[in-house]
Amino acid sequence: xxxxxxxxxxxxxxxxxxxxxxxxxxxxxxxxxxxxxxxxxxxxxxxxxxxxxxxxxxxxxxxxxxxxxxxxxxxxxxxxxxxxxxxxxxxxxxxxxxxxxxxxxxxxxxxxxxxxxxxxxxxxxxxxxxxxxxxxxxxxxxxxxxxxxxxxxxxxxxxxxxxxxxxxxxxxxxxxxxxxxxxxxxxxxxxxxxxxxxxxxxxxxxxxxxxxxxxxxxxxxxxxxxxxxx
Amino acid sequence: xxxxxxxxxxxxxxxxxxxxxxxxxxxxxxxxxxxxxxxxxxxxxxxxxxxxxxxxxxxxxxxxxxxxxxxxxxxxxxxxxxxxxxxxxxxxxxxxxxxxxxxxxxxxxxxxxxxxxxxxxxxxxxxxxxxxxxxxxxxxxxxxxxxxxxxxxxxxxxxxxxxxxxxxxxxxxxxxxxxxxxxxxxxxxxxxxxxxxxxxxxxxxxxxxxxxxxxxxxxxxxxxxxxxxxxxxxxxxxxxxxxxxxxxxxxxxxxxxxxxxxxxxxxxxxxxxxxxxxxxxxxxxxxxxxxxxxxxxxxxxxxxxxxxxxxxxxxxxxxxxxxxxxxxxxxxxxxxxxxxxxxxxxxxxxxxxxxxxxxxxxxxxxxxxxxxxxxxxxxxxxxxxxxxxxxxxxxxxxxxxxxxxxxxxxxxxxxxxxxxxxxxxxxxxxxxxxxxxxxxxxxxxxxxxxxxxxxxxxxxxxxxxxxxxxxxxxxxxxxxxxxxxxxxxxxxxxxxxxxxxxxxxxxxxxxxxxxxxxxxxxxxxxxxxxxxxxxxxxxxxxxxxxxxxxxxxxxxxxxxxxxxxxxxxxxxxxxxxxxxxxxxxxxxxxxxxxxxxxxxxxxxxxxxxxxxxxxxxxxxxxxxxxxxxxxxxxxxxxxxxxxxxxxxxxxxxxxx
Numbered sequence: 001x002x003x004x005x006x007x008x009x010x011x012x013x014x015x016x017x018x019x020x021x022x023x024x025x026x027x028x029x030x031x032x033x034x035x036x037x038x039x040x041x042x043x044x045x046x047x048x049x050x051x052x053x054x055x056x057x058x059x060x061x062x063x064x065x066x067x068x069x070x071x072x073x074x075x076x077x078x079x080x081x082x083x084x085x086x087x088x089x090x091x092x093x094x095x096x097x098x099x100x101x102x103x104x105x106x107x108x109x110x111x112x113x114x115x116x117x118x119x120x121x122x123x124x125x126x127x128x129x130x131x132x133x134x135x136x137x138x139x140x141x142x143x144x145x146x147x148x149x150x151x152x153x154x155x156x157x158x159x160x161x162x163x164x165x166x167x168x169x170x171x172x173x174x175x176x177x178x179x180x181x182x183x184x185x186x187x188x189x190x191x192x193x194x195x196x197x198x199x200x201x202x203x204x205x206x207x208x209x210x211x212x213x214x215x216x217x218x219x220x221x222x223x224x225x226x227x228x229x230x
Numbered sequence: 231x232x233x234x235x236x237x238x239x240x241x242x243x244x245x246x247x248x249x250x251x252x253x254x255x256x257x258x259x260x261x262x263x264x265x266x267x268x269x270x271x272x273x274x275x276x277x278x279x280x281x282x283x284x285x286x287x288x289x290x291x292x293x294x295x296x297x298x299x300x301x302x303x304x305x306x307x308x309x310x311x312x313x314x315x316x317x318x319x320x321x322x323x324x325x326x327x328x329x330x331x332x333x334x335x336x337x338x339x340x341x342x343x344x345x346x347x348x349x350x351x352x353x354x355x356x357x358x359x360x361x362x363x364x365x366x367x368x369x370x371x372x373x374x375x376x377x378x379x380x381x382x383x384x385x386x387x388x389x390x391x392x393x394x395x396x397x398x399x400x401x402x403x404x405x406x407x408x409x410x411x412x413x414x415x416x417x418x419x420x421x422x423x424x425x426x427x428x429x430x431x432x433x434x435x436x437x438x439x440x441x442x443x444x445x446x447x448x449x450x451x452x453x454x455x456x457x458x459x460x461x462x463x464x465x466x467x468x469x470x471x472x473x474x475x476x477x478x479x480x481x482x483x484x485x486x487x488x489x490x491x492x493x494x495x496x497x498x499x500x501x502x503x504x505x506x507x508x509x510x511x512x513x514x515x516x517x518x519x520x521x522x523x524x525x526x527x528x529x530x531x532x533x534x535x536x537x538x539x540x541x542x543x544x545x546x547x548x549x550x551x552x553x554x555x556x557x558x559x560x561x562x563x564x565x566x567x568x569x570x571x572x573x574x575x576x577x578x579x580x581x582x583x584x585x586x587x588x589x590x591x592x593x594x595x596x597x598x599x600x601x602x603x604x605x606x607x608x609x610x611x612x613x614x615x616x617x618x619x620x621x622x623x624x625x626x627x628x629x630x631x632x633x634x635x636x637x638x639x640x641x642x643x644x645x646x647x648x649x650x651x652x653x654x655x656x657x658x659x660x661x662x663x664x665x666x667x668x669x670x671x672x673x674x675x676x677x678x679x680x681x682x683x684x685x686x687x688x689x690x691x692x693x694x695x696x697x698x699x700x701x702x703x704x705x706x707x708x709x710x711x712x713x714x715x716x717x718x719x720x721x722x723x724x725x726x727x728x729x730x731x732x733x734x735x736x737x738x739x740x741x742x743x744x745x746x747x748x749x750x751x752x753x754x755x756x757x758x759x760x761x762x763x764x765x766x767x768x769x770x771x772x773x774x775x776x777x778x779x780x781x782x783x784x785x786x787x788x789x790x791x792x793x794x795x796x797x798x799x800x801x802x803x804x805x806x807x808x809x810x811x812x813x814x815x816x817x818x819x820x821x822x823x824x825x826x827x828x829x830x831x832x833x834x835x836x837x838x839x840x841x842x843x844x845x846x847x848x849x850x851x852x853x854x855x856x857x858x859x860x861x862x863x864x865x866x867x868x869x870x871x872x873x874x875x876x877x878x879x880x881x882x883x884x885x886x
Contacts, residue, residue, distance in 0.1 A: 046884065055780055056880035080782025091777045091883065095244065105781040107232040159782070 002064075003082075003162050003195045004029040004052065009061035011047055021047050022058070023218035031162060034189060034196035036206035038223070039215035045199035046167055048215060052197060053083055053165040066162060080109050084156030084194075086185070088168035090148040092140040098151050099123060099136050105158040119158070126154035129188060146177035153185055157192065164189060166198045170205060182208060233787055236778075237794035240767055250766055257759035258803045261863070264756045265807025265855050268749045270814050272851030275745070277844020279738050283725065286734075288418040289410070289654065289663070290379075291692030292700050292725045293707070295365070297323070301719040305343070305350035306361050309335045312343065322675055322689050323362055323378040324411075324668055332360035361719050365691070368714055372707070374695060377415040380671035381688040383408050386664060388627035388648070390620050402627075403619060409629070411668040412601060412611070417694055420594035422653045424614050425579045426452070426623050428572040433622035434590055435545045435572070440605055443587055446541055449548070451589040456574035457550070458533050462487060462526035463568070464511045466534075466552060466561040473504045473557055475526070479519040489530045491557035532556060533573050539564060591623050592650035601667060602649050609649035611665035616651065623648050629666070631674045644670055686729055700724040746854065753858060757866040760796045764870035768792060768877075775874055776882030785875035792874050796867020800860035807859075808852065815845040 004027070011022040021044035029035055039045050050056040052063065054075040063070045066082050084105070085091075092101050099120075106119035113119050127133050130150035135143065140151065149169060156164050169185055170178030182205040189196045198209060206212050212223035243251030283292075301307055307326075310316035315334035333350075335343070351359045369376045388403040413419065426434070434448055441447075467473070474491040476499040477484065486499070495501045502515040504526070513521040534554040542548050548567040555561055581595040588595075590602045592611055601609040607626050628643040646666070654663060675689075695703045704722050711717040726735050768775070775788050814821060822843060825833035834843055 047880075050880040050883075053780070055883070056878070076779070076782050076784040079780065083782075085780045087883065091773070091780070093774055093777060095239065104232070104778070107235070108778065108781050108783045108787070155781075 001031045002028050003031045003066060004197075005064040006052060007062050009048075009051060009058045009063070011044075011051060011056075011058050020218045022051065025061075025218070025220045027052070027213075027220060029163070029195050029197060031195055032193045033211065034186070034198065034209040036209035036212045037197065037199045037215055037220070038201060038203070038206050038212060039199075040201065043215045044218065045215055048220075049165050049167050049197065049199050053085060053163075054079055055085075080105070080159065082162050084159065084161040084164045086149070086152045086156050086164065086166040086169045088171040090145070090152050090172070092143075092148055092151055092155075094141040095139065097137050097139055098127070098132060098143070101140050101151055102126060102155045102158055105155065109159055122160070123154070123158060126157050126188075129191075130154045130184060145173050146181065149173065149177075149181050150184065153181075153188060157188060157194075160192075162195060164194050164196045166196065166200075168200055169198070170200070170202060178202065179204075232783075233790040233794055236791045237798055240771065240791070241795055241798060247770055250763065250770060253759070253763040253766065254799065257756075257763055258799055258806065260759060261753070261756045261800065261803035261859060262807040262810065264749075264752050265804050265859055266810045266814065268753070269808060269811035269847065269851050269855055271745065272742075272749075272854070273811070273815055273846065273848040274818075274843055275742065276848040276851065277846055279742075281844060282734070282738075284418060285422065285653065286728075286731045287725045288416070288422045289652075290686070290725070290728065291376075291413075291416065291694050293693040293695055293703060294687075294690050294723050294728070295376075295693065295707075295720045296687040296690035296723070298719055298721050301361065303348060304361070304719065305347055306332070306358060308347060309333060309343075309350075312340050314339050322380055322672060323691060324380065325672060326360075326362040327366055327378065332363070333358040361716065364714065365711070365716055365720065368710055368716070369691070369693065369707075372710065374693060374703075375415045375417060376691055376693045377413045378411075378668075378689070378691050379413055380411045380668065380675055381408060381686060382631075382671045382674040384629040384631040384644075384674055386627060386629055386646075388621060388625050390622075390625055401620070403616075403621065405662065407629075408663045409666045409671050409674065410663055411671040412599075412665045413692055414598050414600065415694070416599065416692065417597065419599045419652075420580065423579060423592050423594070423599065423611070424617075424651045424653055425577045426591045426650065427617070428575055429617075430591070430623040431572045431575055431577070434624045437590075437624040442543065444590070445543065445545060445548075447587045447589055449538060449541055450587055451578045451585065451593075452572075453576040454536060454538060454550075454572055454574075455576065456533050456572075457536050457552070457567070457570040458531040458573040459568070459570040460528050460531050461568065462528055462532065462556070462561075463552075463563070463565040464506065464526060465563040465565055466554075467504070467506045467511065467563075468560075469506050471504070471506060471559045471561075473559060475502055475504050475513055476500065477502055477513050477515065477519075477521055477524070479515055479521060483521050483524045485513050485521065485524040485526055487526055487528050487556065489528075489532075489556070528556075531571075534561070534570075590649070592652075604647045604649070607645040607647035608667055608670060610646050610667070610670070611650050611652050612648055613654045613661055613663065614651040615661055616648075621648060623650055629664075629670065629674075642673075644673065646670075700726070749854075750858065750862075753862050757796075757800065757859070757862040760799055760863055760866040761869055763799075764792050764795055764867055765873065767795065768870045768874045771874075772877055772882045775877050776879040779877070779879040780883065788877070789868075789871035789875040792871035793864055793867045796863045796865075796871075797860050800863025803863075804856055804859045808855065812847055815847055818843055818845040 006025065006027045009022055009025045012018050012020050025048065037045055037048060047056065051058045054063070054070050065078050068074060068078060070078055093104065102123045103113045103119060107113050111117065111119045124133065127136065130153055132147060132150055132154070135147065140148065143151065166185060170181045173181060186208045196209070198205070200206055214221040214223055241254060243254070307320065310321045311318055313334035313336065315331065315336065321329060353359055384407060386405050386407045390401045390403060431448065431452055473487055475485045475487045476495045478499055500515045500517070500519065502513050502519065504511060504513050511523060513524050532554060534552040536550040536552045538548060539551050540549040546567050546569065550565055550567060552565050553562045579591070579593045581593060584595045588600065588602060590604065592599065592601055603609070612621060624647065626645065626647045629646050630641055630643050632639045633642045652665060654661065693707070701724065704724050708717060708722050711720055725731055778788065822833055
């Protein structure tokens with residue numbers, strides 16, 4: 001089953017010369033599949049991820065998520081119900097506690113978030129899987145980088161989305177933490193049978209994914225298991 | 231609702247966003263101040279307006295029925311002029327209501343009815359319709375108090391007989407006056423009667439009367455607390471007292487006691503002291519002179535606290551227990567009233583039930599106003615300004631009017647006596663309007679052409695409605711009159727239509743509208759602070775907004791967060807401002823006192839505003855503030871809210 005179907009996506013920036021960041025990219029992601037998008041810095045991995053995750057509109061092309069054609073009117077609903085984001089710079093709500101951060105997507109989705117609600121129990125479960133149950137009430141701004149990214153992973157899973165987008169999740173972390181986060185992310189995704197679209201320049205992290213692509217000059221090139229591009 | 235949670239979070243001051251916190255605090259303070267100002271001002275002005283309305287309508291009823299042209303042209307009204315049974319005289323509404331026969335005309339004895347008269351309004355059975363009695367019945371069925379009134383005019387002559395040492399002695403006051411019939415059913419009339427002053431009491435106590443209970447009728451309703459005397463009763467002195475007194479031992483036995491013991495003796499007078507021994511007293515001079523039992527005159531009137539012990543047929547024989555001090559020496563003892571004057575008294579003008587012995591001044595008993603009964607002259611009430619001219623309760627005089635007889639115009643006099651003073655408020659002819667018993671207006675009405683001093687119809691029916699829904703009541707009464715086929719004979723008007731108050735109330739209304747406009751403008755300026763605050767906040771929280779959007783928050787939700795911030799600030803300011811306004815109104819006297827001290831003169835002239843400013847929170851003002859402030863704040867929040875909703879998450883998330 002295809003969870004995401006993108007076709008002929010284009011995006012150009014004018015700065016001041018026209019740069020075709022994404023030129024005619026089509027992509028299909030099946031449920032439970034993990035995809036790595038590799039590429040050099042500035043190749044447009046983040047832009048592609050934002051377009052696929054409906055945070056930015058493409059100049060042309062269409063995106064179908066869970067059978068619904070994305071448009072300006074339903075983008076936020078699709079984000080709410082089907083998409084979870086993990087960012088390089090964590091992007092937690094700094095003044096909120098760990099549990100409030102994790103519950104925020106449920107809160108936005110108008111779910112009950114009191115301590116007896118299913119969303120709360122789910123959040124505790126996610127917190128346990130990222131091993132942060134003891135930091136429940138701590139303010140996000142007091143956490144370390146690795147801990148923040150673990151909270152971000154738990155938050156991305158909060159609304160039980162079918163698609164997780166991770167944009168350089170280990171980019172801001174030291175090696176040991178990066179490896180741990182990579183493993184944790186893959187573990188969570190596989191355990192919960194989520195689709196993952198991962199943008200990274202870390203080959204080791206990319207190697208954990210089912211399929212790997214290289215973004216180069218606006219085009220998505222397929223990577224074989226042997227590391228050959230064609 | 232996560233929007234509200236976030237709005238509260240953003241409004242609570244954070245350490246790192248001190249500037250936002252300061253601006254938000256400032257906005258709340260400014261809006262609260264404006265809310266406070268608007269509430270206090272509107273409450274006070276609407277209170278003043280209400281007071282004026284009450285004063286205006288306390289003399290005249292808030293609702294009025296007056297006869298129309300059709301009534302005056304009707305056979306019912308005109309028939310009296312033809313009928314011997316009515317002495318060929320037209321009748322007022324009050325006389326019509328009391329008339330035995332509805333149709334006094336008799337074909338056998340009276341002249342023929344002119345052919346041009348309108349045909350009589352008759353019942354199906356042929357009886358003439360009694361327009362006044364039917365109307366009274368109709369009003370009676372509505373269970374609201376009503377009474378007919380009459381206005382006429384006369385020359386008032388009052389003789390102000392006083393002991394030679396007080397103002398206006400032997401003077402006569404003449405004044406062309408308007409007479410308004412006293413309406414005892416007016417429930418508000420009691421509030422404008424001013425209680426008798428001590429001067430009034432002194433005049434009343436001196437008034438001769440052939441009624442044996444006259445003195446007790448005064449003393450039983452006026453508790454005398456203090457008297458002022460110019461002679462000292464020796465029984466007040468004790469054996470220890472040694473009062474300094476001056477005398478001229480070789481010329482007269484006169485003694486003068488100064489108020490202060492350190493005073494030096496005037497030229498030709500000798501210093502001495504008064505000593506009491508048993509029932510004897512004597513003055514002892516410094517050189518050994520002595521005057522036995524002198525009359526103790528005081529240089530200045532002395533005020534004594536008193537309690538009436540025993541009344542007597544004459545005031546000078548009333549026994550009192552008195553206490554006081556002179557030259558720092560205590561005085562106390564039983565004394566006779568003598569020639570003392572009342573200095574302070576508590577006078578009752580309101581009674582729960584009709585007192586067995588009614589006082590000789592206008593009073594309210596069992597919810598109705600009553601004029602006293604005098605043995606000579608009919609009681610009447612004067613506007614309070616006459617008090618300053620030296621008129622006192624009990625002063626007698628006449629009301630003079632000319633009656634056209636068969637051969638000549640004769641001056642007729644009705645003896646009258648002042649029964650009290652009333653506060654005419656802002657009533658245009660209040661300075662010259664006397665309240666007299668209806669019998670007087672009827673006598674004058676019957677004798678002379680009536681006139682309308684300020685356009686008020688001279689004859690009509692006053693209706694007192696309890697609440698402020700005069701317009702609804704007017705419609706209701708009109709409807710009832712229409713049903714009874716009486717509406718063509720009566721015009722129903724409210725105090726807002728009255729000739730003397732119409733312009734005043736229109737002015738009130740336009741003043742209020744103007745202030746409301748200004749208030750909205752000030753509120754607009756105050757709430758515009760919210761715009762700058764929220765723009766700052768939106769800039770500050772750009773990234774958080776993008777994060778929320780990445781989690782699925784819609785543009786509307788983001789806008790709602792900042793709209794709610796504005797609304798919350800408006801609501802909080804309204805509550806603070808309202809609380810402050812209630813507190814201020816509660817302590818308005820202190821504010822007025824402070825304002826007066828600041829200006830060096832009374833901040834609010836009692837002549838315009840009454841003795842104390844109204845301090846009730848006006849419900850309309852509260853409604854205005856509680857609706858307009860949060861609404862304007864919400865509007866102010868909309869601009870930044872729209873800005874926030876247009877943030878592109880992708881751009882904001884990239885900015886590190």
